[in-house]
Amino acid sequence: MESKRRFYFDYSLLFILIFLIFFGLVMLYSSSSYLSANKFGDSGHYLKLQIRNLLFGLVAMAFLTFVDYRIWKRWGTALYVLAMLLCLAVYIPGLGRASHGSARWLYLGPISFQPSEVAKVASIFFLAMFIEHAPHAMYSVRNIFKVIIVMFPLVGVVAYMNLSTAIILFGICACMIFVASPKYKPFGVLVISAIMVGAIFVSIAGYRMARIQTWLHPENASGDDVYQTLQGLYAIGSGGLFGKGLGQSMQKLGNVPESQNDFIFTIICEELGLFGAICTILLYALILWRMMVIANNAADLYGSLLVVGIMAHLAIQVILNIAVVTNSIPNTGITLPFISYGGTSVSILMAEMGVVLGVSRQIRLDNIR
Template sequence: MGREQNQDKRQKNIRYFDYSLLVIILFLICFGLVMLYSTSSYNAQIKFGDGTYYLRKQLQATVLGLVIMFVISRIDYRVWKKFWLLAYIGAFGLCTLVLFVGVELNGAKRWLKVGPLSIQPSEIAKLAIIVFLASIISEMPKQMGKFSSLVKVVIIVMPMVIIVASENLSTAIIILGIAIALVFVSSPKYMQFVVMAGIVIVFGAAFIMLESYRAERLKIWLNPEKYEKGYQTLQGLYAIGSGGLFGKGLGASMQKLGFVPEAQNDMIFSIICEELGLFGAICVIMLFVILIWRFMVVANNAQDLYGALLVTGVMAHIAIQVILNIAVVTNTIPNTGISLPLISYGGTSVLFLLAEIGLVLSVSRGIRLEQE
């Protein structure tokens, strides 16, 4: 009798793991590698005499990232709550170090050179801020309805935002967006969300006006054909327009042959539109929509508030980055230099994105579903 009762309990308390989320991630990675090779092989052959140069480097980072993702997914996510302060201080220190000993590539000083490797600390900052804010907010859920708590969160986050924004405004905007999302889901008062959104707008406007080259981007955005630096934007739009409904075919892009500079980075979505057409572009967008939906399912069923906030932070990061990247490529907003998650070239980016997804999978592993 006792054995039958134990079996009934086991049947009603099923351990959950989101395999559909894992399948979507692996599909996006495979698609990203195919598009990266298609987009970069010509430039890689011209620059390095090896058409697989960018693909090999991305593949190495991806394999390492997948290993890290699976390791993190097997670790209880609550362990990372102990390292919230270390994560923030470490990321802040690395971002500060970039200002003094950073390596400048393509006109931006955003990398640290560690032996043969180049690391972008701003990518580490995104993961650190998710762990940091999830830890803090989960400890004071009842206080998040107070305006003073919002001010405290802003004060805590601003040093990281300012130090990142000094060299990388787009990443600073993403970090602020993550903070807004976490405050929004944890606060019963939506007015605080409006206030924090206003802070982001004011902060962004101030940083744009402080540097002349940022203000120039606004002019280029409004009239790209009148400025030499609007060349990349125009060529990206030509690529999107020439793709039609079903595209020219995989590998058949003309704009990637030097017309769209560094097409494998921020502008890869324009090549997707050219080669796969509007249909392919919509499929890519839908993949990200499904991914965000799966994040929402995990967050809603998380075992505790900390887990839900971790997943929300990762969801906000990817959603904001996808929206901003597509908006830049289609010239809906000024060029901010934001990559398309899991598809654009960037070893540090894919490495830490997969680490974040490992956290989400860890949270999903802790879910228990009752079944009658």
């Protein structure tokens, strides 16, 4: 009699993720309690909203974990088209609202969200379907550029309203193609093309050029961006090796604007020091390592590509956020995954982790390597 098939589930990834989420809630409360108390009369205002967002994400993660991920293969094109329509809808008067000089939020009745976040996960599903349909086509430089051309409309629409998210989309696309293709030379042309396109989108929006000038010459700049950056650097520098202690940050008392969002890593550095910053980065590294194991052992190419795309999304967003708060690159408005306050972002990330766990459930134990 044939022995019962045994399947794998990555509990390590789940436990690390849960730990990171609880750590994020602690740091979110620490960084936002002063602002919440002054602005809303409730020190736990942002914490409660984040718990609500995480619960939405948890439901999505559980659903996607226990649903066979292969059923989404047939919906790849539909998700791409939906993401495109949602991104275009922000320009419709009454539906879209501007943030930092560009339209980013879509309001549908009582529901508000960022279509660009939906575009990230839609791109992953679409590219995984597209590449898996003809994997050997990725051996051709010409076909690689076909994929780029297919993705350009969505990336272009997103870039016009949110260049930082378009950079993440481009990075996801490049990583997935890189994994599927043995060709290396096209990526040099790809990087040069991306820089040229990025320069065009920077030039058509004055506030983007101003951010670059602020980054290059912070000593001569003025305004919210340079103030936030400098105060964030003060927070990082004052933390020392082991920090001032949890809840003891001084910069969060109005010096770092909206410290619960993009610049929460600076509060981690100030309160927990270099040690806390390294531990935070190691948590992300552990999650990426577990995702790499799942991608390497996935039951099929489609599942492997899904995990690679999600892994690229998480890694790029972490790198960009830390690079921004350390003033290594211009301010871009990228959140720190699972730690920064955010509705659409954290819910989408949780849903993506559900997809990864769903892929892990289909791995045969005797095939683990």
